[in-house]
Amino acid sequence: MKKKFFANLVFIFNLLLFNIFLISSSVINVCELCNFTKIQDAINSAGPSDIINLSKGVYNEKILVNKTLIIKSEFENNLVKIKCYNENFCLNIKSDNVVIDSVTIESNKSSGVYIEGNNNIIRNTIITSLNEELDEFGIYMNNSFNNVLSGNEIFNWNYGIYNNLGKNDKISDNYFYKNSHAIFNYRNENTKILNNTVKNNSYGVSFLDFINPKTKSSDVYKNIIEKNYNGVLINGTSFINISSNKIYNNNYGIKIEKNFYFLNANDSLIFYNDISNNQIGIISNGSYGVINFNNITNYYNLINQNSLYIDAKYNWWGNCNPEQKITGNVLFDPILGACVMDTNANKNCIFPHDTIDLYANVISQVCIEKVLFEVKIDNNLTNYTAVPLNSEFGNYKITLNSDDLIPGKNHFWSVFAYDCYGNLNKSNLKSFYVNRETVLSVDKQDPDGLNGWYITEPLFRLQNSDAKIIFYKWDNSKELIYTNPFNLTDIPNKPSKSAGILKLKFWSSNECGNESEKTKTFKIDLSDPVIKDVEPENGTTLNKKRPLIYAYIDDVYAENSGIDESSIVLKINGDEVNKKIYEIVKSDLIVRYYPEEDLREGLNNVTIFAKDKAGRSSELTWYFYINSSNIINLNVYSPENKTYDTRIIKINLTSDEKVSRIEILNEGKPNSKWRLLCSNCDEFGNSKKKNILLNEGKNKLIIKATDFYGNEKSVELEFFIDSVKPIIHSTKPFKNSFFNGSDFYIKYTEDNLRKITLFFGNENLTKNITNENCSSGKKQECSFELETEELKDFDGKKIYYWFRLEDPVREIDSKKSEVIIDLKKPQIEVTNPLNDSIYSKNEKIQLTINVTEKSNLEFLDSLISEKWKLLCANCDHYNKAIKFSRGDHHLLIKATDKAGNYDTEEISFKII
16 A cells, blocks of 8 residues: 555656646757658757657658657647558657657557656557557557556557556556457556546456466556457456446456466455446456446356355346356355335226326345336336335335326336446336226207206217226216116106206226216206296286286296396386396396386286296286275374383284285394284284284384285384393492492493482481483493582481482382491691601601591602502501611601591601
8 A cells, every 4th residue: 555655656746747847848840841850850859858749740750769758749639640660669668757649650560659668648649550460569568657548549459558567557548449458467566447448359458467466456447348358357466456347248248367377366356347238247267356336237147167255245136036147156145236026006907087006026135226117108108206115015106097197008017126326127017907988978069058058958978998887877866877878868856857957977887897987067957937926916906006016037947047137127018127126036036126106097017028047038928907096094002102111012903994914024123024913804913912022122113004906004113122120239338337428339230221319318318419421231330429518417427328220111229228427537647757857877767646536557758669558557646666768758648547538747858
């Protein structure tokens, strides 16, 4: 390792030194009109590190380079040709640090380049033999170190490159073809063979050591080695690293053999190569190296002719049974690859709008990168990434929807499994069938009515060439077997003219199972609208000149198309009514119209035309008479326009003569409707008591009588109902308490409060105060605050008080409570501290306070706090020392008696 590092360091140093030479070098041109027309003359004249610049042309000469020079073409496309005939070598490099760049060397019965020096570079150069029998060497490096051969094209040689006893050489990015030996290494060390293309040679890359294993530590990396007899040959050498190469279509991919003296080629590492499509991938009769992480897929993958075992674990052999193409003592387990053990589907065939699950069992001794299912759909191959799972059918699965597939065809599929190294294993081909969909056709391609409705009976056909049986049914009726085209004979709501909106369900059946139901909805209307229930009735006589014109337009069957409201035409005595006259009731329609002018006395006629949404229509004309001489006389005795304390109200009314009906409407009730009291009658509640239940609060009733001609008489009534008594929840002041009259309080519930009156006094004198501004509602509160003047007659005495609540129909009193009236304020005398006194900060202040009656005594230090502090409760004297903070203090001292009367004193002092 240290030797290799030192060699690389020397090589880099030489390159840096070479670049320094370039800075101080001279340029010598060689051309027909230049000072030098021969390359050798220019070399002989040049100094060390000079640049010899060659113009395009052919130079027929043998060249010896014995100085550090750069010899290059003026152009980069190899327009300079150096040709020689019957010479040992066309170009002999004896010196170090020589660069040959972008020339073409052609020889005939000669060898190309002979390198004896070190640290030389040959790049972008074409080196070829014109001899059909192949001249010996394209490049011969003899005991030469640290050379770089890069970007060259070398062909038609016995040896493209012969590296004899070399060390630390780099051969990269070259193209070798039509050589007997492309790259031949004999007893060299640390040779780097990188990124070359080695094609159509007898031997590609060879390492030989006929004496003892000196050739070692060489790398063959990222080369393309194809269509050779031997791709890589290792003969008696050791420590050859072959990695990341593409070695394919050779007779022998890699051949490892003993040398002339039967010495083994040992300790070679063969890693990460693609060794495929060779007749024999690897053959060995003398090796105990390591062969790992390769793709080895050939006619014969590995043949070991030695008794020693070869370590060939962790390779991909093209299939999961590597022993079939391995011969000899080979340790191949575990193998790379993701192995498709078997594949299956949950169905052999599917119906439209169905799914199919495809499964694969995939195993690996290393790792599984991905599993793809390839499905052929309409001659296109589509890949689906599988989902891993744990199932009895397999451990990878995809689900296909038939909507993405082609009906009436077999679909072929297989599974591709990749391990983490990109190795692929493919399953055998399988298939499944996608059934055709059952197709429904109708003899009328488009509905013959309006808005998608059929108005004549259609004929239906069902077709499916993949079906064994085709079924159909109407809505949720029983299923039928299709044999011939059918009509509406079997619909559930017979007769057929009542068809309406129908759902036809159909499906097929065969060996695959049952197709999913398909549903097609048809709108079929075979009936004309019916105009009925007309008012006034045909041939009747009315005494009202503006009677209700009414008709019910029935679409007959509930699921027919419905009446087209825009089609309605109403004519009275031949004149069309131009305004909205209808109400929609589901799919039907009501015509309702009151004439805006009086109709004529005598005979009148009405005509209504209507069309349904399917395009069917009807028209009806009828007649009636008007005689306006009769008028209804309606008398209502109860209810009256007053306030009631009950919701059950007596009703009593009469008519001078019998009428068709008497109805009542409560307009004060939301969503109220006319209610029939009696029909063919002349009274209600007069001969026999009748009651009606009405709403709390304001009620507005309309009582209407209609005679047999349609004439009407109405009476309107308004009255108020308050059936709920007031509730008193609580009152204050409390019983037997002292009170100064500051807050008489009541809590109550009453929705229709008129007023509240407070009564107070004794057996000698009683007073009262009324408040008409108290609120109505639930759990309301109201207070009365009395002046001293109103209570002075009762000072020091017991009184009774109570509240009276009044609503529109009643009065309710609260319980009487006894309290003691006390209007006298307590008097405070503060003897200490003195006002405007000054005290020391360490001194407690003595508070001495006297009160004329027992009270709650408290103080507020207004400059310090807004919070009152209690000194004593129910006391008439206080004498204690209290400590105050430094600064000004202003004390408010308050005494409050049991009745709420109070007195205050103010004291100011300062603490220093």
